[in-house]
Amino acid sequence: MTFDPLVIRKDFPIFDRKIRDGKRLVYLDSGATSQKPSVVIDAESNFYRNHNAAAHRGAHQLAEEATEALESARSVVADFLGGATDEIVFTKHSTEALNLLAYSIGDSPAGNVFHLKAGDEVVVSEMEHHANLIPWQQLAKRTGAVLKWFEVTPDGRLDLSDIESVITSRTKIVALTHQSNVLGTINPLAELVKRTHDVGAIFILDACQSVPHMPVSVAALDIDFLVFSGHKSVGPTGVGVLWGRASLLAELPPFLFGGSMIENVTMLDATWAPAPRKFEPGVPNMAQIVGLGVALNYLTKIGMQEIHNHENTITKYAISKLREIEKLKIIGPTDMKLRGGAVSFTLGEIHPHDLGQFLDNSGIAVRTGHHCAWPLTRKMGVAATTRASFYLYNTLEDIDDLADGVRDAQKYFA
Amino acid sequence: MTFDPLVIRKDFPIFDRKIRDGKRLVYLDSGATSQKPSVVIDAESNFYRNHNAAAHRGAHQLAEEATEALESARSVVADFLGGATDEIVFTKHSTEALNLLAYSIGDSPAGNVFHLKAGDEVVVSEMEHHANLIPWQQLAKRTGAVLKWFEVTPDGRLDLSDIESVITSRTKIVALTHQSNVLGTINPLAELVKRTHDVGAIFILDACQSVPHMPVSVAALDIDFLVFSGHKSVGPTGVGVLWGRASLLAELPPFLFGGSMIENVTMLDATWAPAPRKFEPGVPNMAQIVGLGVALNYLTKIGMQEIHNHENTITKYAISKLREIEKLKIIGPTDMKLRGGAVSFTLGEIHPHDLGQFLDNSGIAVRTGHHCAWPLTRKMGVAATTRASFYLYNTLEDIDDLADGVRDAQKYFA
Amino acid sequence: MQLDNLYQEVILDHYKHPQNKKLSPVFDAQVHHVNPSCGDEIDLNLTINDGVISNISWDGVGCSISQASVSILTELLIGKKIADAYSILDQFVALMQSKGAVPGDEYVLEDAIALAGVSKYPARIKCALLGWMAFKDASVQAQAKSKLD
Amino acid sequence: MQLDNLYQEVILDHYKHPQNKKLSPVFDAQVHHVNPSCGDEIDLNLTINDGVISNISWDGVGCSISQASVSILTELLIGKKIADAYSILDQFVALMQSKGAVPGDEYVLEDAIALAGVSKYPARIKCALLGWMAFKDASVQAQAKSKLD
């Protein structure tokens, strides 16, 4: 099967609709959330129509089917990431998964491998999404640990020149993004993971912008935890994933407390089920988990490498077309070896909000602002950027429309 | 419109399927999770097909539509509960909502109305679901506060005889269930809320088993916080609600940290948006929230009082039919004035697992076990119970089938 | 083009030639407001004399809507009694939240009426209101200060 | 009736007349196991002599499947060498997790083969395994103890 985005688009019903009085939808905002193929939408509906019951909570047929659906989705996710089934914890999104880690680490008693004491260090970077920054700020406040970070170079890469002074023997946690949602930069993990493990620290990967777009194997990367969101991976809203090494999940204290995560409960105390169950109290987001399983199978069938190659083609083309435009400045690396398919830029004096609005009027959906990475946009010296982000259903024609739209906007606001 | 469960059943596609080789589905497990009408299933699909984009995060048309869909659902929920729109926080389920409260209260600094110090008291009851017990156990551990509780009488009511020694001037938080998910008991809130406010404490209501089944007005109840789950209210899985008084939500510190809940962010610190936004980081469970709005509108159209009356009829009939069965013992009050539509029972020596399995074989879905309220089942002196729980789509015929099934099981295991 | 309803000429004019965009060194109140969803910022200085707004000056970065809106605000409110300014503010906020349902009173809102089109673009309402909320905040501070004096 | 595959006569017999259901006062290891999803509990005492299981006794509350399963276990394993018991245990666990795909070796599993139907009811597998997991745990403890002795 050759990769053809025009064929793929047919799987996504939203491309049948029109924008702003009849215009073609040019969706360049998959970095915020992806569109969904019919198979995913139908999987959720089908669950409700035929198998809906509280998983892990009943001996009746519907409950059995719901449990089976939920647990098969777990093994799909595990296979997709190259992990084990019991290493997959379902959350509502990556944000929850990262907060789970920060809270659970903060609750780890002395003696636990995760225990943080005053003076221990937690390392992030200036290019983190707020979801991988603020939870660690808060953890540092709660524990007296020190938050440190890698700076970002003017061309939008992590500055690793002082890696040994950023990640030190006092470092306990290193939490970094795989790919920047603003700059598109893909970070050089091998070096970072090695240094992290050399000092005996734990490596947490925010894979929100990588898992949907390229082959990612937790085993090959040798990382300790990974998070991603279903809704950015052609999956449903309301479901995210935390993957963790089995041995570490076993030691990590639970985060949310409630039903079905317990081993025993008295009025004064409780003990916990083994992972992943101890991290999943409450009736699960079953339909969404089932939808996510179908979404990942859909991506696998198309091929993660094929998707990545396609995005590379699109991104390269976009960068070359955008660079032709006067006053347009790309914020982030332009070397394809260093980046994925999210391209941020500024356009002279024209404010991203105005540009975005103008493009929207032509049916082109981009995102504008600080993209939930405010320290990064400040560091890059811009108040805001316009971001076009790509996925398997985008075409070169989408890029042509974008470039034309940007030029038209320039005329409009001249 | 007269209330007719046979007409209502037509709205729920799952009743078209058969159980265990062709048997009619008798679904008596709505206390665990409810079934979903087509309008709800279609609302989720329709969101994905036509309006999917990251709400509150884009200036393009799809993002505007997604935002509008999300925020209209918020006002539907507010109207349903008799609260204000900005008082509605979306979570993934009640379990998360209760944990949010426990964590945020635990993080409240001295001077904050929620601040807990060693020796302050938190009050729950023996009939709480684990989701409204373990988070408070953990909060007590983190803060040095003391966990106290109301006992349960042998006939399954809260023992309020010593209310003044349970809720005292040291009490800061009272967190109780509106209706027991095991016993069906509806608790007398007026007296409890009054006592709570008299001592200056905060009243939190676990309304998981009441909001879906009867008219509930936060204003009339004069409570401070309320939680319920969408999936038990004919809504989607993966969405829950926290309602809180505006003045209290304003003071409560945030729980999960990430994008779109902020006012300003630097590398070292962050400040928060006003509620409800400060409690909703990350791309929301949009399709599920939209589905919940449609679910509550569906219930409102049928009428919450009508639904409650119907459940009362069903429950009364069930209790009378079950009581005719030899050795069957109802665990919980039998007086209809004190209870709603969840009926737990034991059947002599026959273990609930075996009874549940037998009923399942006849197409009847009940729940068996401790129903995530283990301290309660222990207190009632039983290892486990069988629970039949009712909703708008149940019929008297369902009850007849249940009673027949129980008798047949008695013969089978005799 | 539909977009022209949003970007009326008055708006683009104010955007290109913003009025009172230079912070005056004397003021009764100075505020800094930010739009957290996009990072736009404004500083606004306000002077009130005997219940009359004698000066509003500002500086900031933002989109054409936010810049034009505050520029229009200064022209509209300088010289007004504070009570009248509040009434204009209320009408402007109502117009923004109207989803295009009300036309707005041109006699009261003058050039600000050109921003009516914004009300159909929910994500932009905050842009149009940024300067107005800053003004409101500053006026409260200025009045509180004058009571202390 | 489909249900008869699950509740085979052998199972109902063991359930109504459980074997070795009376804790012996002497033992090398004693364990208490709980099924957290339903609250079922078992106490199990184990004695091993020279690598041979000389006694297993138990008490507990639980459904017919869990009660019958442990009753069958005692009959099957008492008198066996510990290594042989482990091999039976492994085959039994495999049978339970087979979703009905494998028939199980009747020569090895004897009466325990009657529990094959459980593998088609995922929620009940834990019931069938409760006693076996308790035995496994107890055997580890008993062997550790014998090494110390």
Ligand SMILES: Cc1ncc(COP(=O)(O)O)c(C=O)c1O
């Ligand atoms: C009384 C009560 N509280 C809390 C919960 C937890 O609800 P959820 O699993 O949707 O978070 C339930 C449902 O299981 C319940 O019945």
Ligand SMILES: Cc1ncc(COP(=O)(O)O)c(C=O)c1O
């Ligand atoms: C790099 C990165 N991390 C974290 C997040 C947060 O994801 P979510 O909103 O799904 O929790 C995002 C997406 O917004 C992201 O791009």
